[in-house]
Amino acid sequence: METTMPESLEAKLARVGDPLRMLRHSPANRFRFDYPDQITNWQDEQAAWRTTAVLFDQSHHMTDVYFTGPDVDRLLTESGTNSFATWAPNKAKHLVACTEEGRMIGTAVLFGLGENEVSVVGPTATANWLTYRAETQGYDVEIVRDERTADQPPGGHRRLFRFEIEGPTARAILEKAHGGPLDPVRFFGMTSFTLGGRPVRALSHTMAGVPGAESMGMEIWGPWEDYRPCWDALVAAGEEFGLVLGGALAYYTGGIESGYAAQPTPAIYTAPELKGYREWLPGNGYEGKLSIGGSYAAPTVEDYYTTPYDFGYGHLVRFDHDFVGRDALQRAAEGPRRTKVWLRWNPEDVARIHASSLFDGEKRAKYLDTPLGRYSRIHLDSVLVDDRPVGVSTLCGYTVNIGSWMSVGFLDEAAAADGTEVTIVWGEEDGGTPKRNVERHVQTTLRARVSTTPLGH
Template sequence: MDESNSIPEETDVVTRMRTANRRQDYGGRRPNQYSHWIKEQMSWKETCYIGRWSFLGNLRVEGPEAVDVLADLSINSMEDFEIGQGKHVVQCNDDGKVIAEGVLLRTDDEEYVVHGVPAYWTGYNLENGTYDATGEYRDTFNFQIQGPNSLKVLDEVAEHSLRDVGFMRFDSIDIGGNEVRAVRFGMSGELGFELQGPAEYGEDVWEALYEGGQEFGVRRLSAKTSSINQLEAGIASRVRDYVSAIFGDDLAEYREYLRETATRDLITHPVEGSFDGDDISDWYRSPVELGWGRYVGDHEFTGRDAIESELDDPDRTLVTLEWHDEDVMDVYGSLFESGETFKYMDMPHQQKRAMIADTVVRDGEPVGVATMRGYSYYFRQMLSLCTIDVEHSEPGTEVTVLWGEGGEPASPTVEPHAQKEIRATVARTPYKEDRRREDIEHE
């Protein structure tokens, strides 16, 4: 049983998050490791991987006003949104803080498919609004195939070529007699596709990809290292980099809707680290802070006023931090020395679903918050994402990460330890070159 689920709802939200434990079900929908995390990490640079994201929500929205509910909830413009096109969709609360982000596809004149947490925020608003549109949750598989050899694998196993599919576009292919939607996008920063279809034949598609990909070096991606691709690509994610902005009194009904509707726990959200705040909103983030300000359209949407005031003069932006090797090695070295140890760094990243948020300082003053700490074997570097004051965001800027808890940890899953100052350098974001848009038609 997940101990976090027994924490009373009336408990202060910050206390609940500080004492929650999600280690037990981390990666419960994916094996913790298939082969070896180093080999899996190298796959999306040298060959390719297949990974499972079938736990994501899937909502089909249909009707004359389907586009209206999506436009009202999303910062993204729905103008010039073509059939066969996809968007990275971001949805916010009234204060302009991110509730959900995921993928939106336009599949017909009055039909859209929403993937991820936005499926539930959209479904809730359909049920509680007056839109001439309906939503249907569906049981689907959702696999990613990413890396330089991903197209070769699909050429091998599919009946239809995808070489004319542009980035954030999709087409249908046949794999083993099963129709599969192939969406060209991904979180690895490399050429890749997301493959979707009814759950009933998902395992057949998975096996076809794995068997057909053997000659091209395909590897299966496990939970142990799956977030490193997002870290290298500079893509923030819910849980690791921000708390969904759903804990206000005005969204109590939505939280109850999530408990009744979502196929996984989207409310329990452990937080750890040296960063602390008086209210759970201190762990919320705006689209501008997370690098998604470019998505903001000209239309009216929930949270627009707050976001608009931030666009022209943002306080913080998203960067990557390189953690200095010597200080990181001190953390591991403390395990072999007498005296108090520093907080252990799981390899290659934390093996629990939590936002480990650590204060970043410069000249003794807080300037940002580091999240998604992880080790990239490809770069031989400990990295993290960081929302940082704009004036300190220039690559090459030296800062310090306060690694560890801010005081005596409230969580029973965090052992007492000394806090460690770790030097870090602001680096480019994305850290790895983005190759997702490479021309595949003429290769």
């Protein structure tokens, strides 16, 4: 009996005929959460990371890929833009991978689990690139994938649970659940302790609000079998300190407060030298099912590619080692670059868009889904000054802590000044692309103010 090989990304691109049409015009469904969007209500859940503490269950939505073997360090060094001069077990990095042209493939969190053992956690573009290089370029590395919950086989479960706790009472909660004091951990440092007597590991970072002395953020993981006792230990310890359980809406909007711009468009769809990679990638994988939305509508997919400098990650590029894209990024380092900013949306314009989306019939504006306005995996809206394009706005949402709608933007240096008023184009061209969650609508604009520092701080 003959078996049909799954369609590769290269074959899918040949069938569709245009990578940009595949990404912007495919009938993608609504962005789906792998856990409840609210546990109580998103307002209280957002407020908790500023006033008490919030606990998120991150066990389901990210893919973990494990790399082990004697060539792990060489694979990382030759693939990542980051410096590995002080890399060692029990450290973590925000890993950035690029093509030879210095365009970003993706980012992920890299965990040093042990000697010659790491995991790459997040959306799979970066892990896929590392896997391909390991398998095709002679690295002595073994690879194990732990797919996100949505892609687990029937009856399967994750290898690890993963929790996130944020807020000014987080340390007190952790110490009570641990049963004693915890040593301080620098930002993005790793540590180990126990919860309810079960051993866990943790990373000091935040996906909600902004890191600071008044708050603490910890991402905690351990064996799946210990999920319930560790969760119960945190919940019980948190009762005294006002712990709130958080859902997906609070989690994703919290990232906007902290300046998280999600992922770039992987720069892998057109380069002739990456044909082998596209033939290796499945057509129904991350890169083939990716959706791009928003008012930024450039003529070619290459216009969506970006360098780490234009994505706010220039500080993660270090030239103390040879890596893929090094020469191109050295040239780009000398040129102009965009600046990451926060954009505070004008409340009158937001109210007008809300009203129009509900009451203006066929002339309605694109619905602004509150509190998270994300309707594609990669969201890019055009930003103008005096009708002149100056950059893009990415993830957008509302939090009660800021008290207004906001987004993370990348603007030309001249426009990236505190207080500058810019115009964001809201909604897609020609009544909207064919994504199933995009209703027919008319483009409109709204005003926003630039801040070069996190809003509310």
